[in-house]
Amino acid sequence: MKLQQSLLSANPTLRQIFAQTRREKPESMNEVQFAVQFWSTSSRLALLRAHQAEKAQQQGEYNVLSEVKTKNVDGKSRLSLSKEQIQLIFKQHPLVRRAYNENVPPLDESEYWSRFFVSRLFRKLKGERITDQDPIDVKLDKYINMDEELERGQQSAATHVTRFIDLE
Numbered sequence: 001m002k003l004q005q006s007l008l009s010a011n012p013t014l015r016q017i018f019a020q021t022r023r024e025k026p027e028s029m030n031e032v033q034f035a036v037q038f039w040s041t042s043s044r045l046a047l048l049r050a051h052q053a054e055k056a057q058q059q060g061e062y063n064v065l066s067e068v069k070t071k072n073v074d075g076k077s078r079l080s081l082s083k084e085q086i087q088l089i090f091k092q093h094p095l096v097r098r099a100y101n102e103n104v105p106p107l108d109e110s111e112y113w114s115r116f117f118v119s120r121l122f123r124k125l126k127g128e129r130i131t132d133q134d135p136i137d138v139k140l141d142k143y144i145n146m147d148e149e150l151e152r153g154q155q156s157a158a159t160h161v162t163r164f165i166d167l168e
Contacts, residue, residue, distance in 0.1 A: 004039060007051040014047065064088040065126045068117065079117060093125050099143045107139070116140055 008015045018038065025034050039048065064085050090097040099121070104112050116122055119140040120130050 001035075003048055003052055003055075004035070006055070007048060010051065011047070014044075063126075064092060065122070079113060081113060095121075095143055095146065096125070098146075099140055103139055120144060 008018055021038060022034060029037075038044065068079065068081065068085065090100070096116070099116070100112060107115070115137050118135060119137040120134050121137075121140050121144050123130050123134060124144055
């Protein structure tokens, strides 16, 4: 009923048809019977489904890696990352969180982020092409292949189903 009311409030033409049909309904038909009959037509069911799908739509998260920009301060390029941006990076790219957790105690946090943003791992996650001229970071670039290995492992785990009943 909530979905029906929402659709009626969002669609003025349908609301007019509903009101007019309600006024013209036979007196022997009660409100529940009328509502069931009104909404049971295939075109109105399709409208309800489309309205439900539209209400369920949400705006996706933006790619935070493409939003991070460097600024030149006193001839040096500086990054300014907020805690929210870092949390979004970790949420969107769990591999970056893993690399951070495994490398930050030996590395300083600011050193980690400055190395990350010039690494091949960053370029790959950002969707850029990696060239031979890109510098290699031994600590961070080893995670490039781990991402692909994790995906393959998850795919093989999802496709492997143990046989517990053999119908043959």
